[in-house]
Amino acid sequence: MPIIPSIINWLNVKRINQIELFKKYPHETQEETLYRLLAKAASTEWGQKYHYSSITSVKEYQARFPVQTYEDIITYVERLRRGETNLLWPGEIKWFAKSSGTTSTKSKFIPMSREALEDCHYRAGKDILVLYTMQRPETHIFSGKSLTLGGSHKINQFSNDSLYGDLSAILIENAPFWVDIIRTPKQKIALLEDFQEKLDLITRTTVNENVTSISGVPSWYLVLIKQILEYTGKTNLMDVWPNLEVFFHGGISFTPYRDQFKKLIVSDQMNYMETYNASEGFFGIQDDPERFDMLLMLDYGIYYEFIPADKISSGSAPAYTLAEIEEGVHYAIIISTNGGLWRYMMGDTIVFTCLNPYRFRISGRTKHFINVFGEEVIIDNADKAIEKACKETGALIAEYTAGPVFMNTESKGFHEWVIEFEIEPNDLNVFVDILDNTLKSVNSDYEAKRYKDLNLGRPLCWSVPQGTFNKWLRNRNKFGGQNKVPRLSNSREYIEGLRVIAENIKL
Numbered sequence: 001m002p003i004i005p006s007i008i009n010w011l012n013v014k015r016i017n018q019i020e021l022f023k024k025y026p027h028e029t030q031e032e033t034l035y036r037l038l039a040k041a042a043s044t045e046w047g048q049k050y051h052y053s054s055i056t057s058v059k060e061y062q063a064r065f066p067v068q069t070y071e072d073i074i075t076y077v078e079r080l081r082r083g084e085t086n087l088l089w090p091g092e093i094k095w096f097a098k099s100s101g102t103t104s105t106k107s108k109f110i111p112m113s114r115e116a117l118e119d120c121h122y123r124a125g126k127d128i129l130v131l132y133t134m135q136r137p138e139t140h141i142f143s144g145k146s147l148t149l150g151g152s153h154k155i156n157q158f159s160n161d162s163l164y165g166d167l168s169a170i171l172i173e174n175a176p177f178w179v180d181i182i183r184t185p186k187q188k189i190a191l192l193e194d195f196q197e198k199l200d201l202i203t204r205t206t207v208n209e210n211v212t213s214i215s216g217v218p219s220w221y222l223v224l225i226k227q228i229l230e231y232t233g234k235t236n237l238m239d240v241w242p243n244l245e246v247f248f249h250g251g252i253s254f255t256p257y258r259d260q261f262k263k264l265i266v267s268d269q270m271n272y273m274e275t276y277n278a279s280e281g282f283f284g285i286q287d288d289p290e291r292f293d294m295l296l297m298l299d300y301g302i303y304y305e306f307i308p309a310d311k312i313s314s315g316s317a318p319a320y321t322l323a324e325i326e327e328g329v330h331y332a333i334i335i336s337t338n339g340g341l342w343r344y345m346m347g348d349t350i351v352f353t354c355l356n357p358y359r360f361r362i363s364g365r366t367k368h369f370i371n372v373f374g375e376e377v378i379i380d381n382a383d384k385a386i387e388k389a390c391k392e393t394g395a396l397i398a399e400y401t402a403g404p405v406f407m408n409t410e411s412k413g414f415h416e417w418v419i420e421f422e423i424e425p426n427d428l429n430v431f432v433d434i435l436d437n438t439l440k441s442v443n444s445d446y447e448a449k450r451y452k453d454l455n456l457g458r459p460l461c462w463s464v465p466q467g468t469f470n471k472w473l474r475n476r477n478k479f480g481g482q483n484k485v486p487r488l489s490n491s492r493e494y495i496e497g498l499r500v501i502a503e504n505i506k507l
Contacts (some may be wrong), residue, residue, distance in 0.1 A: 001154055004492075007312065012134060013092040013125070013308065014131050015130045015210050016126065016134060017506070018299065019127070019131075019287075019295075019376075022116070022298040022299050023110065023295075023357040024317050024342065024468060026298055026357065026358055027321075027322060028302065028376060029246065029298045029299055030298055030303060030321070030322050031058065032170075033298070033299065033302065033303050034058065034061065034303040034333040034336065035302065037267060037277075037301065037303060037337070038053075038061070038310045038338055038339060039052075040053045040089075040090060040338070040390070040405075041088070041089055041090065041145075041340070042088060043086070043087060043090065044087060044088060044090055044340075044341070045087045045088075046076070046088050046342065048063055048084050051064070051079065053179070054273065056060075057142075057472075058153075060454065060460070061293075062235050062305070062319060062343070065342070065343065065502065066343070067305075067307070067319060067334055067343050067344075068341075068342060068343050068344045068345065069223055069344075069345055070108050073088070073266070073341075073344075075178055077096075077165065080093045080096075080111055080162070081096065081109065081162050081164075082162075083162065086341030087340070088267055088341070088342070089111065089112060089113045089339060089340030091113075091114075092354060093097060093111045093112070093113055093116070093340070094112075094162055094163065095112040095161065095162070095163055095164070095166040095170050095278035096109040096110060096111060096112060096162060096163070096334055097109070097110040097112050097164070097165070097167040097170055097382045098164050098166060098279075098380075099111075099166075099167070099278075099279040100166060103290070104212045108279070109164055110279040110280075110339070110341075111180055111340050111341075112170060112281055112339055113338060113339045113340060115301060115339070116168075116281065116301070116337060116338050116339035117170075117171075117174055119169075119300060119301045119338060120280075120281050120282050120300040120301055120302065120338065120339075121171055121277065121282050122127070122171075122175075122176065122301060123282075123300060124275070124277065124282035124285065124297065124376035125171075125179075126283060128248055128273065128275060128296070129284055130273065131273075131285055131287050131490075132271075132273055134247065134253060135288075135289055138244060139215045139245065139246075140212060140245065141212040141245060141246060141318050142182065142212075143212060144209070144210035144211055144212035144213075144243055144369075145184040145209050145210060145211050145212065146183050146184070146212070146214070146215060147183075147185070147202070147206055147209075147211045147213070148168070148170075148184075148190060148214075148215050148216060148219055149173070149202070149214070149215075149216035149217070149221055149224055149231075150169055150172055150187060150190055150216065152166030155302070163225070165191075167189075167277075167278070167279045168216075169191055169233075172187060172190050172191060172205065173187075173191065177468060179465050182208050184205070184206050184211065185202050185205050186205075188346070188402075189201045189205065191215075192369055194483060195286075195479055195480025196479075196480075198480070199223065199224055199227055201282060203224070203227050203231050204231075205239055206228075206315045207228060207232055209230070209233065209241075210241070210243055211241040211243070211244055212244060212245055212246075213246045213247070213248065214242045214244070214246075214247050214248070215230065215247070215248035216249065217249070217252060217484070218248070218251070218252060218257040219252060219257065219399070219484070220480060221247070221249070221483065222260055222261075222264070222398070223255065223263050223470070225237055225452070226264070227407060228240060229264065232439075232499070234261075236266045236267075237264055238263070238265060238267045238270075239267045240273070240394045243273060243405060244267075244270065245264070245270065246267055246270070246271040246272070247261065247265075247270070247271070247272050247273070249272065249273070249274055249275070249440055250271050250274060250277055251277075251484065252273040252274055252484050253362060253379065253380075253383050253384040254272065254399055255384070255386075255387050256272060256383060256400065257398075258384055259390065259391075259396055259468060260396060260398070260422060263396070271289065272287040273286050273289070273343045274286075274292075274294055275294070276294055276362060276388060278346060280337065280341060280344065280346045280349070281300065281302050281335060281337050281341075282300055282341070283296065283297060283300075283333075284296055284297060285297060286358065287398060291353075291359070292361070293353040293354065293359040293360055293361050294359060294360060294361070295358070295359055296322075296357075296359065296360055297358060297359040297360075298322075298486065300338075301310050301337060301338030302319075302335050302336070302337050302338070303335065303336040303337075304333065304334070304335060305319040305321060305323055305333075305334035305335075305336075305343065306319065306320045306321075306322075306325050306331035306333060306334065307319050307320070307321065307332045307345075308320075308329055308330070308331060308332075309329060309330040309331060309332050309349045309363075309364075309366065309378070310330070310376065312332050312345075312366055312390070317342075319334055322358065323356075325352055327351070327352050327353065327354065328352070328353075328356055329352070330349050330350070330351050330353065330363050330364070330378065330380070331349060331350055331352075332345055332347075332348070332349050332366050333345070333346055333348055333349070333350060334346075335474065341463070345366070347365055347366050347367060348362060348364075349362070349363045349364045349366060349378065350362055351363045351380065361380070362380075363378055363380035364378040364379035364380055364487075365377065368486055368487055368488045368489065369488050369490070370403065370404055370415060370488050370489070370490060371490060372404040372406065372413065372490055373413055373449050373455055373456050374445060374448040374449055374455075375409065375443070375445050375449045375450075375456060376445045376446070377415070377439065377443060378403075378488070379487045379488055379490065380441050380442075380454060380482075381439055381443045381446070382400075382402060382487055382488060383440075383487075384438060384442050385434075385435045385436075385438040385439045385442070386400060386419075386435065388434055388435075388438045389434040389435040389438065390425075390431075391431075392434050393422055393425035393426065393427070393430055393431045393434065394425065394426070395423055395424060395425040395431060396421065396422040396423035397419055397420065397421055397422060398420040398421065398422050398466065399420045399469040399485050400417060400418065400420070400493065401417075401418050401485060401487055401488070401489070401494050401498065402415055402417045402418070402487070402488055402489075402495075403415070403416055403488070403489045403490070403491060403492050403493075403494060403495045404414065404416070404462065404490065404491075404492065405492075411457075411468070412453070412455070412456065412459060413455075413456060413457065414456060414457035414459055414460060415456075415459045415460070415461045416459070416461075416462075416492075416495055417432075417435070417459055417460065417461040417462070418462060418464055418494075418495055418498050418499075418502075419461060419462070419463055419464070420463070420464050420465075420466060420467075420468050421463055421466075421470050424463060425444060428461060428463065431461065432459055432461045435461070436450070436458060436459050439503070464501075464505075465505045466500040467505065468498060468501050468502045468505060469485055469498070471501050471505070472497055472498050472501045473485070474499075475498070475501070476497075
């Protein structure tokens with residue numbers, strides 16, 4: 001047996017036992033994680049400020065300070081960037097993961113400790129392989145290369161003491177030696193800042209490789225796959241990489257893209273495995289190929305709390321432990337991590353689909369929703385509605401976003417959907433009806449507001465030319481890598497920007 005599969009099989013037994021242990025004792029695992037984090041950080045400035053050494057219970061920890069946002073810790077981050085040590089986490093923080101900013105900051109710079117890299121992100125990378133090979137012991141992914149499509153920002157220096165970049169760039173830069181054995185493209189190409197140049201070089205250098213697995217964000221992989229097919233003159237990616245067998249995907253919901261991938265990768269042997277990682281940590285892996293949810297990973301040095309998504313705006317919203325959550329409720333995730341984030345609200349919402357073991361789906365973002373008329377539409381609702389409308393009309397979409405049209409003295413309000421189709425529906429009105437009715441079926445607040453068109457009118461949907469969303473992202477300096485199209489908004493900012501791009505393309 002080749003050396004890499006042998007090593008993986010050897011690691012499998014021990015690691016699978018560890019995973020089964022935290023599945024059996026999830027609450028004990030989480031409490032132990034919290035106490036380890038507190039003990040490790042007790043001597044830091046933050047730990048001394050909040051007297052970590054005296055905390056003896058979860059409730060006591062929750063009472064010491066409120067839930068934090070990036071704005072609450074930004075002064076600490078700026079001090080870390082200047083080279084100060086022992087602030088949020090022991091020792092020096094050399095790396096910072098750059099991600100999209102909030103309302104008051106252009107970009108967030110998430111501290112990346114050595115423990116966060118090794119015990120969370122890299123451990124998760126190994127676990128993906130462990131769980132995949134457990135699901136499919138006949139796999140041949142180690143006989144070829146894994147193609148990784150990372151971020152569009154290279155490593156940059158803040159000062160002589162710290163560096164920053166996309167999470168993917170940091171992981172590539174710090175990857176253990178064995179990753180280079182199985183990864184393509186070479187690091188020099190993977191870390192290029194110009195995303196189009198990166199796509200061109202990946203296309204030219206990998207079409208003759210034996211690629212057996214791919215990993216990255218679905219939306220940007222579609223761009224790469226289409227470019228590769230155009231470059232090679234093929235229509236099926238399996239004709240380029242006949243041994244391709246799995247796509248490890250994450251970053252955004254796969255639901256709107258699933259049919260596109262099946263169209264471009266035509267094979268009964270192709271597998272898809274979802275993961276959930278972010279700059280703040282790695283949280284979930286799809287451990288059962290028959291399910292469309294992920295296992296919450298409980299031993300990566302992350303302690304979890306959850307606030308019901310509909311109570312986020314309340315100053316007294318309760319934060320529940322894992323033992324207190326319920327299935328089917330949408331929660332905002334609160335994390336305390338081995339990177340020095342404490343009771344930190346990262347902005348994602350999830351819904352638990354199973355409590356034994358704890359499995360979940362990503363349902364949206366705390367700031368990406370439409371609730372202008374009390375309808376409380378979240379990304380999970382939108383994805384389901386788009387998926388059903390496409391399925392029943394034969395349509396295929398590339399991207400979409402939606403926002404409100406505000407009511408005035410002459411007309412009621414409604415939702416406006418901007419969609420870039422790969423395949424247009426035969427009748428857009430039918431598509432809109434299905435979308436509208438699906439939203440009613442999955443969201444009782446939307447259904448109530450749409451009752452007899454009294455408070456909320458029928459949605460308006462318009463199709464934009466292909467390439468509109470990518471050009472819009474380019475104009476916002478968001479083209480490539482880990483950047484995502486915002487699905488929903490309470491404002492018309494995205495819609496109006498897309499309208500201008502679409503009209504210019506038509507000209």
